[in-house]
Amino acid sequence: MTEEMIIAGFGGQGVLSMGKILAYSGIMEDKEVTWFPSYGPEMRGGTANVTVIVSDTRISSPVLQEYDTAIILNQQSMDKFEKAVKPGGVLLYDPNGIVHPPTRTDINVFKVEATKASVEMGNPKVFNMIVFGSYLKVRPILSPDNVEKGLAKSLPERYHKLIPLNLEAMQKGREIVEEVHVV
Amino acid sequence: MxxxxxxxxxxxxxxxxxxxxxxxxxxxxxxxxxxxxxxxxxxxxxxxxxxxxxxxxxxxxxxxxxxxxxxxxxxxxxxxxxxxxxxxxxxxxxxxxxxxxxxxxxxxxxxxxxxxxxxxxxxxxxxxxxxxxxxxxxxxxxxxxxxxxxxxxxxxxxxxxxxxxxxxxxxxxxxxxxxxxxxxxxxxxxxxxEELVEKNGDWATTGKPASRKKNVITSLEMASNDMEVRNINLQAKYRKMEEEDVRYEAIQCDDAEFILVAFGTAARVCQKAVEVAREKGLKVGLLRPITLFPFPKKVIKELARKTAGFLSVEMSAGQMVEDIKLAVYDAGSNARVDHFGRMGGIIPTPTEVVEALEDKFSWELSYGVKRSY
CATH class of the missing domain: 3.40.50.970 (Thiamin diphosphate (ThDP)-binding fold, Pyr/PP domains)
Structure with missing residues (x-):
């Protein structure tokens, strides 16, 4: 199993930390992982993205041109990465702020209204965990146990009291993710 | 573990x-x-x-x-x-x-x-x-x-x-x-x-006891003859490194007709490029120097006798490619050496590398591999 994915959105949406939790969860499941972020000018207030690769075998290139899965959280990233999903791959997006929804018919498209749901939950900060939950529903590549362990590993201990809230957000994501188009 | x-x-x-x-x-x-x-x-x-x-x-x-x-x-x-x-x-x-x-x-x-x-x-x-x-x-x-x-x-x-x-x-x-x-x-x-002296000899300025001569650390030598001796000793040391501490990794080089040479991040990209090229039926391998000095000359010389060409893939305008050329020249081989790189902070993609290989070695690929000897 090799999952090559990109998570892309604005800086501050939790793109990098979602990738980090995914990578740590992969380690908990004894996989090889690589987390390669955009850094520098694009991170300082602009778009942010991270390439995460989870694999059973040694990972070669940390930089990719096409992805099994793209999680897209703003229009700029949609413009850039919709075309980079492999045919038959997965595109998961939050429609908030998206004016041109994906049009490709050779990929599986899912949407999650995570911005809205996080406001309803009274905590916009759990936005990325709602998206993460949706992702794991659509691409169940890791066991929920290991994801929980990965979450605990990637949070400093002083934030461990927030784990239940994060798990709740992920559950929410699992529930509200919608199928838009399936190949 | x-x-x-x-x-x-x-x-x-x-x-x-x-x-x-x-x-x-x-x-x-x-x-x-x-x-x-x-x-x-x-x-x-x-x-x-x-x-x-x-x-x-x-x-x-x-x-x-x-x-x-x-x-x-x-x-x-x-x-x-x-x-x-x-x-x-x-x-x-x-x-x-x-x-x-x-x-x-x-x-x-x-x-x-x-x-x-x-x-x-x-x-x-x-x-x-x-x-x-x-x-x-x-x-x-x-x-x-x-x-x-x-x-x-x-x-x-x-x-x-x-x-x-x-x-x-x-x-x-x-x-x-x-x-x-x-x-x-x-x-x-x-x-x-004590461990320092035991493991590395007594050359450092660790505090001079009455029992030994003072240790002097300097790079200055006013007499040219002495400075030349220093240089000769340094060169001997560098040759010893070349004898004893060359490190590299060869991936699928045994049957390779073309060899990518890359280090660091470019080597990771090239590892994927090897997979992509092999799927296309191209016999491509990767040599990854781990020590850049001492440079793995010897293995390149050996490979030069059985491969048609080397492509140095670097995130630069082409620097390591010169060392590859020297090694191939030393081998007396007519294997061709070329370079592909991106600059300015751009990492090449695996597909770009394979396309560059196909482009730069189009002659060999069209007319059959030119054996070196």
Missing amino acids: GEIKLMKGNEVLAEAAIRCGCDGYFGYPITPQSEVMETLMVREPWKETGMVVLQAESEVASINMVYGAAATGKKVMTSSSSPGISLMAEGISYLAGAELPCLLVNVQRGGPGLGTIQPSQADYFQAVKGGGHGDYKLIVLAPSSVQEMNDFVDLGFELAFKYRNPAMILADGAIGQMMEKVELADYKPRWTK
Whole structure:
């Protein structure tokens, strides 16, 4: 199993930390992982993205041109990465702020209204965990146990009291993710 | 099995330094390697192992602090990124001239000048050909994963002390910023003065007892004859490195008609390019130099006798390609050597590499492989 994915959105949406939790969860499941972020000018207030690769075998290139899965959280990233999903791959997006929804018919498209749901939950900060939950529903590549362990590993201990809230957000994501188009 | 963690390459450098019994780190922040000192400052190793961590006022100060501390036989290091290493060049030449062991880390960014903060490999010449003045060489290690960022700290110190010579880890912004699974080494205690002398001989300025002559650390020799002897000895040392400490990894080279040669991040991209090329039916292998000096000449000479061509893939305008050409020339082979690179902080993609290979070796691919002899 090799999952090559990109998570892309604005800086501050939790793109990098979602990738980090995914990578740590992969380690908990004894996989090889690589987390390669955009850094520098694009991170300082602009778009942010991270390439995460989870694999059973040694990972070669940390930089990719096409992805099994793209999680897209703003229009700029949609413009850039919709075309980079492999045919038959997965595109998961939050429609908030998206004016041109994906049009490709050779990929599986899912949407999650995570911005809205996080406001309803009274905590916009759990936005990325709602998206993460949706992702794991659509691409169940890791066991929920290991994801929980990965979450605990990637949070400093002083934030461990927030784990239940994060798990709740992920559950929410699992529930509200919608199928838009399936190949 | 050691502790498993998910860490950035830069963070791992700091952690590995603490764990391998490093005595001191002197540095000055610069993107994309600032996490090295940040991690050290958060970890506060002076409380744990007694390791000194000091932010100097500049790179020039850092490298001269390294010089002073290394003269006492301590395991000391500094890290920076390209423009910062240029500032250190004078001090590095002095360290090499005075035969002082130390570990230097260059997490390269694009140049020239202030350049960009994105990853690059354009400091190859600077690292392996000198950079500072005079006939000197550094031991240069090129990690291509976060695990190797960890492993090469200890290895770098080991080689530096074996040869009494500065060692450099030549990484790039991608390896520094990337997080991967890493197995951390177990803690090794810092050397005591007695252990230092026992392991490395009695050359350092550790405090002169009445029983021995004074140890003098200098790179200055006023008499030309003496200076030439020093140079001859240095050259002999560099030849010994070439005999004993060449490291490389050969991936699918046995049946390869074309060989990609790449180090660091470019080697990771090329590993994928080999997969892509093989799927297309092209017999492509990858040679990954791990030591850039000493350069794996011998294996390239061997491969040159059975392959049609080498493509040096670098995040630069083509620097290592010159060393490949020299090795192929030495072999008396007519294998063709070409280069493909991206500059300015851009990492090539695996598909680009395969396309470049097909383009540059289109003759060989169309008319059949031209055997070298």
